Amino acid sequence: MSVVLAAPDKYVTMKPKEFREVVRRGEYTGGTGNVCAGYARTAMAIIPKDFALDFFMFCHRNPSPFPIIDFTEPGSPHPLRVAPEADLRTDVTNYHVYINGKLETKVTDIMSYWRDDLVVFLTGCSRGFDAALVSADIKYRSIGVFSTNISCVPAGRFKGPMRTSCRLVKGARDVVRTIQISSRYPAYHGAPIHVGDPAVIGIKDLYHPDVLSRGEAISPLEPDEVPMFWGCGMTLKAVAMASKPPLMITEGDGAMFVTDLLASDLAISS
Amino acid sequence: MSVVLAAPDKYVTMKPKEFREVVRRGEYTGGTGNVCAGYARTAMAIIPKDFALDFFMFCHRNPSPFPIIDFTEPGSPHPLRVAPEADLRTDVTNYHVYINGKLETKVTDIMSYWRDDLVVFLTGCSRGFDAALVSADIKYRSIGVFSTNISCVPAGRFKGPMRTSCRLVKGARDVVRTIQISSRYPAYHGAPIHVGDPAVIGIKDLYHPDVLSRGEAISPLEPDEVPMFWGCGMTLKAVAMASKPPLMITEGDGAMFVTDLLASDLAISS
Numbered sequence: 181m182s183v184v185l186a187a188p189d190k191y192v193t194m195k196p197k198e199f200r201e202v203v204r205r206g207e208y209t210g211g212t213g214n215v216c217a218g219y220a221r222t223a224m225a226i227i228p229k230d231f232a233l234d235f236f237m238f239c240h241r242n243p244s245p246f247p248i249i250d251f252t253e254p255g256s257p258h259p260l261r262v263a264p265e266a267d268l269r270t271d272v273t274n275y276h277v278y279i280n281g282k283l284e285t286k287v288t289d290i291m292s293y294w295r296d297d298l299v300v301f302l303t304g305c306s307r308g309f310d311a312a313l314v315s316a317d318i319k320y321r322s323i324g325v326f327s328t329n330i331s332c333v334p335a336g337r338f339k340g341p342m343r344t345s346c347r348l349v350k351g352a353r354d355v356v357r358t359i360q361i362s363s364r365y366p367a368y369h370g371a372p373i374h375v376g377d378p379a380v381i382g383i384k385d386l387y388h389p390d391v392l393s394r395g396e397a398i399s400p401l402e403p404d405e406v407p408m409f410w411g412c413g414m415t416l417k418a419v420a421m422a423s424k425p426p427l428m429i430t431e432g433d434g435a436m437f438v439t440d441l442l443a444s445d446l447a448i449s450s
Numbered sequence: 451m452s453v454v455l456a457a458p459d460k461y462v463t464m465k466p467k468e469f470r471e472v473v474r475r476g477e478y479t480g481g482t483g484n485v486c487a488g489y490a491r492t493a494m495a496i497i498p499k500d501f502a503l504d505f506f507m508f509c510h511r512n513p514s515p516f517p518i519i520d521f522t523e524p525g526s527p528h529p530l531r532v533a534p535e536a537d538l539r540t541d542v543t544n545y546h547v548y549i550n551g552k553l554e555t556k557v558t559d560i561m562s563y564w565r566d567d568l569v570v571f572l573t574g575c576s577r578g579f580d581a582a583l584v585s586a587d588i589k590y591r592s593i594g595v596f597s598t599n600i601s602c603v604p605a606g607r608f609k610g611p612m613r614t615s616c617r618l619v620k621g622a623r624d625v626v627r628t629i630q631i632s633s634r635y636p637a638y639h640g641a642p643i644h645v646g647d648p649a650v651i652g653i654k655d656l657y658h659p660d661v662l663s664r665g666e667a668i669s670p671l672e673p674d675e676v677p678m679f680w681g682c683g684m685t686l687k688a689v690a691m692a693s694k695p696p697l698m699i700t701e702g703d704g705a706m707f708v709t710d711l712l713a714s715d716l717a718i719s720s
Contacts, residue, residue, distance in 0.1 A: 229503070232503050233499070233502050233503040233506065236503065236506040236507075237506075237521060237523075240518060240521065241531070248510060251507060251510065253507075253605075253606070261511070335523075336523070363718060364718065366636075366718065448633060448634065448636065448718045
Protein backbone atom coordinates (compact mmCIF):
# COMPACT_ATOMS: atom_id res chain seq x y z
CA MET A 181 0.00 0.00 0.00
CA SER A 182 1.50 3.33 -0.97
CA VAL A 183 0.41 6.28 1.15
CA VAL A 184 -0.54 9.61 -0.38
CA LEU A 185 0.35 12.28 2.21
CA ALA A 186 -1.26 15.37 0.65
CA ALA A 187 -5.00 14.89 0.19
CA PRO A 188 -6.91 16.12 -2.88
CA ASP A 189 -8.38 19.63 -2.68
CA LYS A 190 -11.96 18.38 -2.37
CA TYR A 191 -11.15 17.06 1.12
CA VAL A 192 -9.55 20.31 2.30
CA THR A 193 -12.85 22.16 2.64
CA MET A 194 -14.94 19.17 3.70
CA LYS A 195 -16.42 18.99 7.22
CA PRO A 196 -15.04 16.24 9.48
CA LYS A 197 -18.24 14.16 9.64
CA GLU A 198 -18.53 14.00 5.86
CA PHE A 199 -14.81 13.28 5.48
CA ARG A 200 -14.97 10.42 7.99
CA GLU A 201 -17.86 8.91 6.01
CA VAL A 202 -15.67 8.98 2.90
CA VAL A 203 -12.92 7.21 4.85
CA ARG A 204 -15.38 4.72 6.35
CA ARG A 205 -16.50 3.74 2.84
CA GLY A 206 -12.86 3.08 1.95
CA GLU A 207 -12.75 5.83 -0.66
CA TYR A 208 -9.64 7.58 0.73
CA THR A 209 -6.68 5.93 2.47
CA GLY A 210 -4.02 8.68 2.38
CA GLY A 211 -2.63 11.44 4.59
CA THR A 212 -4.86 13.82 6.55
CA GLY A 213 -2.50 16.69 7.34
CA ASN A 214 -4.36 19.07 5.04
CA VAL A 215 -7.95 17.77 5.11
CA CYS A 216 -10.86 19.55 6.85
CA ALA A 217 -8.99 22.83 7.23
CA GLY A 218 -9.31 24.40 10.68
CA TYR A 219 -10.23 21.19 12.53
CA ALA A 220 -8.11 19.43 15.14
CA ARG A 221 -6.58 16.08 14.22
CA THR A 222 -4.91 13.56 16.51
CA ALA A 223 -2.42 10.75 16.71
CA MET A 224 -3.78 7.47 18.08
CA ALA A 225 -2.71 4.53 20.24
CA ILE A 226 -4.92 1.48 20.65
CA ILE A 227 -3.88 -0.94 23.37
CA PRO A 228 -5.39 -3.69 25.56
CA LYS A 229 -7.07 -2.52 28.76
CA ASP A 230 -4.48 -4.41 30.79
CA PHE A 231 -1.93 -1.84 29.54
CA ALA A 232 -4.19 1.23 29.70
CA LEU A 233 -3.31 2.39 33.22
CA ASP A 234 0.41 2.13 32.43
CA PHE A 235 -0.16 4.07 29.21
CA PHE A 236 -2.19 6.78 30.96
CA MET A 237 0.67 7.18 33.44
CA PHE A 238 3.22 7.21 30.62
CA CYS A 239 1.37 9.95 28.73
CA HIS A 240 1.03 12.03 31.88
CA ARG A 241 4.77 11.80 32.52
CA ASN A 242 5.51 12.71 28.89
CA PRO A 243 2.95 15.39 28.02
CA SER A 244 5.10 16.93 25.31
CA PRO A 245 4.99 13.96 22.89
CA PHE A 246 1.71 12.57 24.31
CA PRO A 247 -0.90 15.21 25.21
CA ILE A 248 -4.08 13.16 25.74
CA ILE A 249 -7.07 14.81 24.07
CA ASP A 250 -9.56 11.96 24.36
CA PHE A 251 -9.80 8.23 25.02
CA THR A 252 -12.52 5.60 24.80
CA GLU A 253 -14.10 3.31 27.35
CA PRO A 254 -12.63 -0.21 27.07
CA GLY A 255 -14.29 -1.93 24.10
CA SER A 256 -15.82 1.27 22.70
CA PRO A 257 -14.55 2.72 19.39
CA HIS A 258 -16.30 6.08 19.98
CA PRO A 259 -14.34 9.10 21.22
CA LEU A 260 -17.07 10.86 23.21
CA ARG A 261 -15.35 14.21 23.63
CA VAL A 262 -14.01 14.92 20.19
CA ALA A 263 -16.28 12.99 17.76
CA PRO A 264 -18.96 10.86 19.42
CA GLU A 265 -20.36 9.65 16.09
CA ALA A 266 -17.00 8.46 14.80
CA ASP A 267 -15.91 4.82 14.74
CA LEU A 268 -12.17 4.59 15.29
CA ARG A 269 -12.05 1.10 13.73
CA THR A 270 -12.93 2.46 10.28
CA ASP A 271 -12.62 6.26 10.31
CA VAL A 272 -8.84 6.53 10.20
CA THR A 273 -7.50 6.36 6.67
CA ASN A 274 -4.87 3.71 7.42
CA TYR A 275 -3.45 1.91 10.44
CA HIS A 276 -0.18 0.34 11.58
CA VAL A 277 -0.49 -2.81 13.69
CA TYR A 278 2.38 -3.61 16.08
CA ILE A 279 2.59 -7.10 17.58
CA ASN A 280 5.13 -7.52 20.39
CA GLY A 281 6.85 -4.32 19.26
CA LYS A 282 7.13 -5.21 15.58
CA LEU A 283 5.22 -3.50 12.80
CA GLU A 284 3.24 -6.53 11.68
CA THR A 285 0.97 -5.06 9.03
CA LYS A 286 -0.60 -1.93 7.52
CA VAL A 287 -4.37 -1.97 6.98
CA THR A 288 -7.17 0.47 6.10
CA ASP A 289 -9.58 -0.71 8.80
CA ILE A 290 -9.09 -2.71 11.98
CA MET A 291 -12.41 -4.53 12.26
CA SER A 292 -10.61 -7.88 12.27
CA TYR A 293 -8.24 -6.76 15.05
CA TRP A 294 -10.91 -5.21 17.29
CA ARG A 295 -11.49 -6.74 20.73
CA ASP A 296 -13.73 -5.91 23.66
CA ASP A 297 -10.75 -5.06 25.83
CA LEU A 298 -9.17 -2.42 23.59
CA VAL A 299 -8.83 1.21 24.66
CA VAL A 300 -8.12 4.05 22.22
CA PHE A 301 -6.07 7.09 23.22
CA LEU A 302 -6.09 10.17 21.01
CA THR A 303 -3.17 12.57 21.45
CA GLY A 304 -2.57 16.01 20.00
CA CYS A 305 -0.87 16.69 16.69
CA SER A 306 1.27 19.76 16.06
CA ARG A 307 -0.70 20.64 12.92
CA GLY A 308 -2.97 22.46 15.38
CA PHE A 309 -0.44 25.05 16.39
CA ASP A 310 1.06 25.30 12.90
CA ALA A 311 -2.16 27.09 11.97
CA ALA A 312 -1.65 29.50 14.88
CA LEU A 313 1.94 30.18 13.76
CA VAL A 314 0.76 30.90 10.22
CA SER A 315 -1.99 33.20 11.53
CA ALA A 316 0.64 35.05 13.55
CA ASP A 317 2.74 35.47 10.39
CA ILE A 318 5.69 33.55 11.84
CA LYS A 319 8.22 32.71 9.13
CA TYR A 320 9.41 29.12 9.46
CA ARG A 321 9.89 25.83 7.69
CA SER A 322 9.05 22.37 9.04
CA ILE A 323 11.90 20.07 8.09
CA GLY A 324 11.09 16.74 9.64
CA VAL A 325 11.11 14.33 12.57
CA PHE A 326 14.30 13.29 14.38
CA SER A 327 15.28 10.74 17.00
CA THR A 328 16.89 12.30 20.08
CA ASN A 329 19.08 11.19 22.97
CA ILE A 330 16.26 12.12 25.39
CA SER A 331 14.50 9.19 27.03
CA CYS A 332 10.80 9.42 27.79
CA VAL A 333 10.11 9.14 31.52
CA PRO A 334 9.17 5.45 31.89
CA ALA A 335 5.86 4.40 33.47
CA GLY A 336 4.79 0.84 34.12
CA ARG A 337 5.68 -1.23 31.06
CA PHE A 338 6.21 1.75 28.72
CA LYS A 339 9.51 3.38 27.82
CA GLY A 340 11.37 4.60 24.76
CA PRO A 341 13.37 7.42 23.17
CA MET A 342 11.66 10.72 22.41
CA ARG A 343 11.25 11.83 18.83
CA THR A 344 10.99 15.47 17.97
CA SER A 345 9.66 17.59 15.12
CA CYS A 346 11.95 20.40 13.96
CA ARG A 347 10.98 23.82 12.65
CA LEU A 348 13.49 26.41 11.49
CA VAL A 349 12.23 29.80 12.64
CA LYS A 350 13.53 33.00 11.09
CA GLY A 351 14.64 35.80 13.39
CA ALA A 352 15.02 36.10 17.17
CA ARG A 353 11.75 37.97 17.64
CA ASP A 354 9.79 35.21 15.98
CA VAL A 355 11.58 32.61 18.12
CA VAL A 356 10.19 34.31 21.20
CA ARG A 357 6.71 34.59 19.69
CA THR A 358 6.82 30.95 18.58
CA ILE A 359 7.56 29.87 22.15
CA GLN A 360 4.69 32.01 23.42
CA ILE A 361 2.22 30.75 20.83
CA SER A 362 3.09 27.05 21.09
CA SER A 363 2.92 27.31 24.89
CA ARG A 364 -0.75 28.18 24.53
CA TYR A 365 -1.36 24.82 22.87
CA PRO A 366 -0.39 22.11 25.37
CA ALA A 367 -2.86 19.88 23.49
CA TYR A 368 -0.58 20.14 20.43
CA HIS A 369 2.73 19.38 22.26
CA GLY A 370 2.95 22.83 23.86
CA ALA A 371 6.27 24.63 24.36
CA PRO A 372 9.38 23.40 22.54
CA ILE A 373 11.62 20.87 24.29
CA HIS A 374 14.75 22.53 22.90
CA VAL A 375 15.83 25.64 20.99
CA GLY A 376 19.17 25.98 19.22
CA ASP A 377 22.07 23.56 18.72
CA PRO A 378 20.67 20.19 17.56
CA ALA A 379 23.70 18.34 18.99
CA VAL A 380 22.54 19.11 22.53
CA ILE A 381 19.66 16.66 22.10
CA GLY A 382 21.71 14.14 20.14
CA ILE A 383 20.87 15.20 16.60
CA LYS A 384 24.04 14.93 14.53
CA ASP A 385 22.80 15.89 11.10
CA LEU A 386 20.02 18.44 10.72
CA TYR A 387 19.81 17.75 7.01
CA HIS A 388 18.87 14.09 7.37
CA PRO A 389 15.82 13.63 9.60
CA ASP A 390 14.23 10.20 10.16
CA VAL A 391 11.18 11.51 8.30
CA LEU A 392 11.39 14.40 5.85
CA SER A 393 8.45 16.82 6.17
CA ARG A 394 8.24 17.64 2.47
CA GLY A 395 9.85 14.61 0.89
CA GLU A 396 12.60 16.78 -0.57
CA ALA A 397 16.17 17.66 0.45
CA ILE A 398 16.54 20.36 3.10
CA SER A 399 18.19 23.54 1.86
CA PRO A 400 21.00 24.92 4.05
CA LEU A 401 20.28 26.71 7.33
CA GLU A 402 20.21 30.47 6.81
CA PRO A 403 22.16 32.72 9.23
CA ASP A 404 19.05 34.02 11.00
CA GLU A 405 17.21 30.69 11.18
CA VAL A 406 17.00 29.01 14.59
CA PRO A 407 16.19 25.29 14.92
CA MET A 408 13.31 24.70 17.36
CA PHE A 409 12.24 21.25 18.54
CA TRP A 410 8.92 19.93 19.87
CA GLY A 411 7.76 16.60 21.27
CA CYS A 412 6.34 14.50 18.42
CA GLY A 413 3.54 11.94 18.26
CA MET A 414 5.80 9.70 16.17
CA THR A 415 7.54 8.95 19.46
CA LEU A 416 4.75 6.38 19.84
CA LYS A 417 6.21 4.08 17.23
CA ALA A 418 9.59 4.12 19.00
CA VAL A 419 7.77 3.39 22.28
CA ALA A 420 5.91 0.45 20.72
CA MET A 421 9.21 -0.97 19.50
CA ALA A 422 11.00 -0.43 22.84
CA SER A 423 8.13 -1.54 25.11
CA LYS A 424 6.84 -4.46 23.02
CA PRO A 425 3.21 -4.58 24.16
CA PRO A 426 1.44 -7.68 22.74
CA LEU A 427 -0.73 -5.41 20.59
CA MET A 428 -0.60 -1.71 19.74
CA ILE A 429 -2.35 -0.13 16.79
CA THR A 430 -1.47 3.40 15.65
CA GLU A 431 -2.51 5.62 12.78
CA GLY A 432 -0.43 5.19 9.62
CA ASP A 433 2.15 7.76 8.48
CA GLY A 434 0.46 11.16 8.29
CA ALA A 435 -2.94 9.50 8.75
CA MET A 436 -4.16 11.46 11.76
CA PHE A 437 -7.75 11.07 12.97
CA VAL A 438 -9.90 14.13 12.17
CA THR A 439 -12.07 15.35 15.07
CA ASP A 440 -15.16 17.57 15.24
CA LEU A 441 -13.25 20.15 17.33
CA LEU A 442 -11.86 23.29 15.79
CA ALA A 443 -8.10 23.48 16.24
CA SER A 444 -8.64 26.74 18.09
CA ASP A 445 -10.98 25.03 20.60
CA LEU A 446 -7.94 23.52 22.30
CA ALA A 447 -5.99 26.75 22.86
CA ILE A 448 -5.32 28.04 26.34
CA SER A 449 -6.59 31.58 26.72
CA SER A 450 -3.82 34.12 26.95
CA MET B 451 -9.70 15.72 66.38
CA SER B 452 -10.27 19.40 65.81
CA VAL B 453 -8.60 20.86 62.74
CA VAL B 454 -6.75 24.15 62.81
CA LEU B 455 -7.11 25.67 59.33
CA ALA B 456 -4.69 28.61 59.58
CA ALA B 457 -1.18 27.44 60.40
CA PRO B 458 1.15 29.28 62.81
CA ASP B 459 3.44 31.91 61.28
CA LYS B 460 6.55 29.78 61.70
CA TYR B 461 5.27 27.41 59.01
CA VAL B 462 4.48 30.17 56.52
CA THR B 463 8.12 30.84 55.65
CA MET B 464 9.30 27.23 56.00
CA LYS B 465 10.50 25.28 52.92
CA PRO B 466 8.36 22.28 51.91
CA LYS B 467 10.92 19.59 52.79
CA GLU B 468 11.37 20.92 56.31
CA PHE B 469 7.61 21.38 56.75
CA ARG B 470 6.90 17.81 55.64
CA GLU B 471 9.42 16.56 58.22
CA VAL B 472 7.50 18.44 60.91
CA VAL B 473 4.30 16.79 59.69
CA ARG B 474 5.96 13.36 59.47
CA ARG B 475 6.99 13.65 63.12
CA GLY B 476 3.36 14.36 64.01
CA GLU B 477 4.09 17.86 65.29
CA TYR B 478 1.45 19.62 63.13
CA THR B 479 -1.92 18.21 62.06
CA GLY B 480 -3.81 21.32 60.84
CA GLY B 481 -4.57 23.20 57.65
CA THR B 482 -1.92 23.93 55.02
CA GLY B 483 -3.52 26.73 52.99
CA ASN B 484 -1.01 29.28 54.25
CA VAL B 485 2.13 27.20 54.89
CA CYS B 486 5.31 27.32 52.74
CA ALA B 487 4.30 30.52 50.95
CA GLY B 488 4.79 30.41 47.20
CA TYR B 489 4.81 26.61 46.87
CA ALA B 490 2.18 24.52 45.09
CA ARG B 491 -0.11 22.35 47.18
CA THR B 492 -2.48 19.63 46.05
CA ALA B 493 -5.60 17.71 46.88
CA MET B 494 -5.20 13.93 47.02
CA ALA B 495 -7.08 10.75 46.21
CA ILE B 496 -5.74 7.34 47.20
CA ILE B 497 -7.51 4.36 45.63
CA PRO B 498 -6.86 0.69 44.86
CA LYS B 499 -5.11 0.00 41.55
CA ASP B 500 -8.21 -1.85 40.32
CA PHE B 501 -9.94 1.57 40.28
CA ALA B 502 -7.00 3.62 39.01
CA LEU B 503 -7.75 3.43 35.27
CA ASP B 504 -11.36 4.47 35.89
CA PHE B 505 -10.16 7.34 38.06
CA PHE B 506 -7.59 8.49 35.49
CA MET B 507 -10.40 8.58 32.90
CA PHE B 508 -12.70 10.36 35.33
CA CYS B 509 -10.13 13.08 36.05
CA HIS B 510 -9.45 13.54 32.33
CA ARG B 511 -13.13 14.02 31.64
CA ASN B 512 -13.43 16.48 34.51
CA PRO B 513 -10.24 18.54 34.37
CA SER B 514 -11.79 21.53 36.11
CA PRO B 515 -12.30 19.88 39.52
CA PHE B 516 -9.56 17.26 38.98
CA PRO B 517 -6.42 18.56 37.23
CA ILE B 518 -3.90 15.74 37.76
CA ILE B 519 -0.50 17.11 38.77
CA ASP B 520 1.17 13.86 39.81
CA PHE B 521 0.45 10.26 40.73
CA THR B 522 2.41 7.35 42.16
CA GLU B 523 3.23 3.91 40.83
CA PRO B 524 0.95 1.30 42.45
CA GLY B 525 2.27 0.59 45.94
CA SER B 526 4.63 3.58 46.01
CA PRO B 527 3.95 6.51 48.36
CA HIS B 528 6.46 8.78 46.56
CA PRO B 529 5.25 11.43 44.07
CA LEU B 530 8.22 11.48 41.71
CA ARG B 531 7.38 14.68 39.86
CA VAL B 532 6.45 17.04 42.65
CA ALA B 533 8.28 15.77 45.75
CA PRO B 534 10.26 12.54 45.27
CA GLU B 535 11.48 12.49 48.86
CA ALA B 536 8.01 12.80 50.35
CA ASP B 537 6.05 9.91 51.83
CA LEU B 538 2.34 10.44 51.21
CA ARG B 539 1.43 8.03 54.04
CA THR B 540 2.81 10.39 56.67
CA ASP B 541 3.47 13.79 55.09
CA VAL B 542 -0.12 15.04 54.88
CA THR B 543 -1.25 16.67 58.10
CA ASN B 544 -4.50 14.70 58.33
CA TYR B 545 -6.49 12.24 56.24
CA HIS B 546 -10.11 11.22 55.65
CA VAL B 547 -10.72 7.51 55.05
CA TYR B 548 -13.82 6.57 53.03
CA ILE B 549 -14.99 2.94 53.08
CA ASN B 550 -17.70 2.08 50.54
CA GLY B 551 -18.50 5.78 50.17
CA LYS B 552 -18.80 6.56 53.88
CA LEU B 553 -16.38 8.73 55.82
CA GLU B 554 -15.14 6.03 58.19
CA THR B 555 -12.44 7.79 60.14
CA LYS B 556 -10.06 10.77 60.33
CA VAL B 557 -6.41 10.02 61.03
CA THR B 558 -3.04 11.80 60.99
CA ASP B 559 -1.16 9.07 59.15
CA ILE B 560 -2.29 6.13 57.03
CA MET B 561 0.46 3.59 57.71
CA SER B 562 -2.13 1.10 58.94
CA TYR B 563 -4.30 1.55 55.83
CA TRP B 564 -1.47 1.33 53.31
CA ARG B 565 -1.46 -1.57 50.84
CA ASP B 566 0.75 -2.61 47.95
CA ASP B 567 -2.05 -1.98 45.45
CA LEU B 568 -2.78 1.66 46.33
CA VAL B 569 -2.25 4.50 43.85
CA VAL B 570 -2.09 8.15 44.89
CA PHE B 571 -3.37 10.93 42.63
CA LEU B 572 -2.44 14.53 43.40
CA THR B 573 -4.67 17.20 41.87
CA GLY B 574 -4.33 20.95 41.75
CA CYS B 575 -5.61 23.33 44.39
CA SER B 576 -6.86 26.83 43.58
CA ARG B 577 -4.57 28.37 46.19
CA GLY B 578 -2.05 28.40 43.33
CA PHE B 579 -3.90 30.89 41.22
CA ASP B 580 -5.07 32.93 44.22
CA ALA B 581 -1.46 34.05 44.51
CA ALA B 582 -1.50 35.11 40.84
CA LEU B 583 -4.73 37.07 41.40
CA VAL B 584 -3.22 38.84 44.39
CA SER B 585 -0.04 39.64 42.42
CA ALA B 586 -2.23 41.10 39.67
CA ASP B 587 -3.98 43.29 42.26
CA ILE B 588 -7.42 41.76 41.56
CA LYS B 589 -9.90 42.76 44.25
CA TYR B 590 -12.00 39.75 45.33
CA ARG B 591 -13.20 37.72 48.25
CA SER B 592 -13.33 33.93 48.48
CA ILE B 593 -16.61 33.03 50.13
CA GLY B 594 -16.76 29.26 50.12
CA VAL B 595 -17.56 25.96 48.45
CA PHE B 596 -21.00 25.13 47.03
CA SER B 597 -22.74 22.05 45.63
CA THR B 598 -24.07 22.58 42.10
CA ASN B 599 -26.62 20.99 39.78
CA ILE B 600 -23.78 20.10 37.37
CA SER B 601 -22.91 16.42 37.17
CA CYS B 602 -19.33 15.38 36.59
CA VAL B 603 -18.94 13.43 33.33
CA PRO B 604 -18.98 9.81 34.54
CA ALA B 605 -16.13 7.41 33.72
CA GLY B 606 -16.02 3.75 34.64
CA ARG B 607 -17.23 3.41 38.23
CA PHE B 608 -16.86 7.10 39.11
CA LYS B 609 -19.60 9.73 39.09
CA GLY B 610 -20.93 12.51 41.29
CA PRO B 611 -22.05 16.14 41.47
CA MET B 612 -19.53 18.93 40.91
CA ARG B 613 -18.66 21.24 43.75
CA THR B 614 -17.45 24.74 43.06
CA SER B 615 -15.47 27.41 44.86
CA CYS B 616 -16.89 30.93 44.65
CA ARG B 617 -15.02 34.21 44.50
CA LEU B 618 -16.74 37.60 44.38
CA VAL B 619 -14.71 39.78 42.00
CA LYS B 620 -15.07 43.55 42.03
CA GLY B 621 -15.57 45.37 38.73
CA ALA B 622 -16.06 44.18 35.13
CA ARG B 623 -12.45 44.81 34.13
CA ASP B 624 -11.17 42.57 36.89
CA VAL B 625 -13.68 39.87 35.89
CA VAL B 626 -12.07 39.75 32.47
CA ARG B 627 -8.56 39.72 33.92
CA THR B 628 -9.52 37.02 36.41
CA ILE B 629 -10.71 34.79 33.56
CA GLN B 630 -7.46 35.42 31.68
CA ILE B 631 -5.26 34.76 34.70
CA SER B 632 -7.05 31.63 35.91
CA SER B 633 -7.04 30.26 32.35
CA ARG B 634 -3.25 30.24 32.52
CA TYR B 635 -3.43 27.82 35.45
CA PRO B 636 -5.17 24.67 34.24
CA ALA B 637 -3.25 22.85 36.99
CA TYR B 638 -5.22 24.90 39.55
CA HIS B 639 -8.70 24.34 38.01
CA GLY B 640 -8.15 26.76 35.11
CA ALA B 641 -10.91 28.97 33.76
CA PRO B 642 -14.13 29.43 35.75
CA ILE B 643 -17.03 27.05 35.07
CA HIS B 644 -19.55 29.87 35.48
CA VAL B 645 -19.71 33.65 35.89
CA GLY B 646 -22.75 35.52 37.18
CA ASP B 647 -26.14 34.32 38.45
CA PRO B 648 -25.56 31.49 40.96
CA ALA B 649 -29.05 30.06 40.23
CA VAL B 650 -27.92 28.99 36.75
CA ILE B 651 -25.72 26.28 38.31
CA GLY B 652 -28.26 25.41 41.01
CA ILE B 653 -26.97 27.55 43.87
CA LYS B 654 -30.00 28.96 45.67
CA ASP B 655 -28.36 30.88 48.50
CA LEU B 656 -25.03 32.57 47.95
CA TYR B 657 -24.81 33.42 51.61
CA HIS B 658 -24.83 29.82 52.83
CA PRO B 659 -22.11 27.74 51.16
CA ASP B 660 -21.49 24.12 52.14
CA VAL B 661 -18.12 25.24 53.48
CA LEU B 662 -17.44 28.84 54.51
CA SER B 663 -14.00 30.07 53.41
CA ARG B 664 -13.38 32.23 56.45
CA GLY B 665 -15.62 30.64 59.04
CA GLU B 666 -17.66 33.83 59.33
CA ALA B 667 -20.93 35.11 57.84
CA ILE B 668 -20.77 36.48 54.31
CA SER B 669 -21.47 40.19 54.05
CA PRO B 670 -23.96 41.23 51.32
CA LEU B 671 -22.98 41.27 47.66
CA GLU B 672 -21.95 44.77 46.60
CA PRO B 673 -23.38 46.25 43.36
CA ASP B 674 -20.15 45.89 41.38
CA GLU B 675 -19.24 42.43 42.69
CA VAL B 676 -19.63 39.51 40.28
CA PRO B 677 -19.81 35.91 41.53
CA MET B 678 -17.31 33.67 39.71
CA PHE B 679 -17.21 29.90 40.12
CA TRP B 680 -14.41 27.34 39.63
CA GLY B 681 -14.23 23.57 39.77
CA CYS B 682 -13.23 22.51 43.29
CA GLY B 683 -11.17 19.62 44.65
CA MET B 684 -13.81 19.08 47.34
CA THR B 685 -15.85 17.52 44.54
CA LEU B 686 -13.82 14.41 45.40
CA LYS B 687 -15.67 13.82 48.65
CA ALA B 688 -19.02 13.98 46.81
CA VAL B 689 -17.62 11.56 44.23
CA ALA B 690 -16.47 9.15 46.97
CA MET B 691 -19.97 9.22 48.46
CA ALA B 692 -21.73 8.77 45.08
CA SER B 693 -19.36 6.17 43.64
CA LYS B 694 -18.74 4.12 46.80
CA PRO B 695 -15.32 2.65 46.03
CA PRO B 696 -14.32 0.05 48.65
CA LEU B 697 -11.52 2.38 49.83
CA MET B 698 -10.68 6.00 49.09
CA ILE B 699 -8.42 8.15 51.23
CA THR B 700 -8.32 11.93 50.79
CA GLU B 701 -6.59 14.79 52.55
CA GLY B 702 -8.55 16.23 55.50
CA ASP B 703 -10.31 19.58 55.35
CA GLY B 704 -7.82 22.22 54.24
CA ALA B 705 -4.98 19.72 54.66
CA MET B 706 -3.47 19.90 51.19
CA PHE B 707 -0.16 18.17 50.46
CA VAL B 708 2.73 20.63 50.06
CA THR B 709 4.96 19.98 47.04
CA ASP B 710 8.50 21.09 46.14
CA LEU B 711 7.19 22.98 43.08
CA LEU B 712 6.72 26.71 43.14
CA ALA B 713 3.10 27.65 42.44
CA SER B 714 4.35 29.63 39.44
CA ASP B 715 6.05 26.51 37.98
CA LEU B 716 2.63 25.27 36.89
CA ALA B 717 1.54 28.35 34.93
CA ILE B 718 1.03 28.22 31.19
CA SER B 719 3.13 30.86 29.49
CA SER B 720 1.09 33.70 28.06
